[in-house]
Amino acid sequence: MSIKSALAKPFAKIIYKKVQKWANNPVDTQKKVFEELIAQGASTAFGQDHDFVSINNHSDFVKRVPVRDYEALKPYVERVVAGEPDVLWKGKPLYFAKTSGTTSGAKYIPLTKESMPNHVEAARNAILLYINETGNAKFVDGKMIFLQGSPELKEQNGIQLGRLSGIVAHYVPKYLQKNRMPSWETNCIDDWETKVDAVVEETLPENMTVISGIPSWVQMYFEKIQQKTGKAVGDVFKNFNLFIFGGVNYEPYRAKFENLIGRKVDSIELYPASEGFFAYQDKQNERGMLLLLNSGIFYEFIKADEFFTENPKRLTIKDVEVGVNYVMIISSNAGLWGYNLGDTIQFTSTKPYRVIVSGRIKHFISAFGEHVIGKEVEQAMQEATEGTDIRVSEFTVAPQITPEEGLPYHEWFIEFENEPQDFSALAKKLDNSLQKQNSYYYDLIVGKVLQPLKINSVKKGGFQAYMKSQGKLGGQNKIPRLSNDRKIVEGIPQ
Missing domain, CATH: 3.30.300 (GMP Synthetase; Chain A, domain 3)
Structure with missing residues (x-):
């Protein structure tokens, strides 16, 4: 056992205890997040337009801040993109995560000094909770890959612009830099098919222990490995035992993946988006992902079958029920207020609060x-x-x-x-x-x-x-x- 894997276990235990502290106090945790967000947002243009100084509770917030999707929030975002400070959040954002839009082309989602660490810590904590639960830390000594967008960033009015996965690549901890694959040069390849071919060439000789990405694109990587070697992925990478994924439900892919790998491997499901890192799988044998209530995000929920009615009720965490389909609304320290992600979720548990992503309100x-x-x-x-x-x-x-x-x-x-x-x-x-x-x-x-x-x-x-x-x-x-x-x-x- 290396020093790195030995140190991972006690660190994992510390993080587990911290997570349990807020997970066991969900309502108070969300109340504190709400109060901090309103206090910070009061001096912004958005906060002044919506009379944040007179908001004392959730009912006040509902009266003053309507639910908006990106299109409705766009006039404020455009001011931020133009370089204006203190519009949605204090100062200027560190980054814009550029994502595919629906009716208006590209969307620019702000990432601030306060929100950016949540993306990094959530991904780290998901792995640490896995280590704490299973006792398995050997994988930290091997090579790890995340199939992601290019880390190359552009600058616009003093703000860095790129894909979320490419931005996050700049925050890989130093102690994992030597383990990280692919190389920076390969990661910067724009054409996806060329990139995957290069990733295959780089990783084939390596001791791959963790592979991560959206299942449909990891599948493409696995198929190319199998075509090139004539072997199952698990025979090529004998120490590969942890698959980390997000973006889509893994279950429809599970049988295909086990066939490509040649054996079962542990997996960790994540729920990240440009707008925030919302949940991760905290237990191997529990259905659903732990909703992150202490990460600078205040959550509201609207029943999906009421969403398109006039004035649907906006619920907080204390009001939700297991098995009901909800549209998730967020307000965050990235400067998103009453923001409709478009995702629908269902709670699988309320002690603690765990969710599954059930779809998109428009899909x-x-x-x-x-x-x-x-x-x-x-x-x-x-x-x-x-x-x-x-x-x-x-x-x-x-x-x-x-x-x-x-x-x-x-x-x-x-x-x-x-x-x-x-x-x-x-x-x-x-x-x-x-x-x-x-x-x-x-x-x-x-x-x-x-x-x-x-x-x-x-x-x-x-x-x-x-x-x-x-x-x-x-x-x-x-x-x-x-x-x-x-x-x-x-x-x-x-």
């Missing part, structure tokens, strides 16, 4: 009032393929409203690694699972408004080809699990 199918969400289609896929030889590389779902004949239906576009012998049997399993999960969908099937779903097999590499055609190959980009129109599926090569 659903409700062409007939069924309101099927991402979590439901992912669970259906998991249940339908469990215990079979079927392996799925990627999938998305869209409504078919005007079929050539018969009733409308949901169409599942699936790229298989191993195709099923009986497509109709798989379709039936998927449909039955959706009916069990979603009573609206069940009623539409039973009432003969919809016919059972149909599967459309996508040729291998089809989803990657689509993402490449959209300029979204690699990085933090991922295919939406479902959509309420056919814009995505019409671009996927059949």
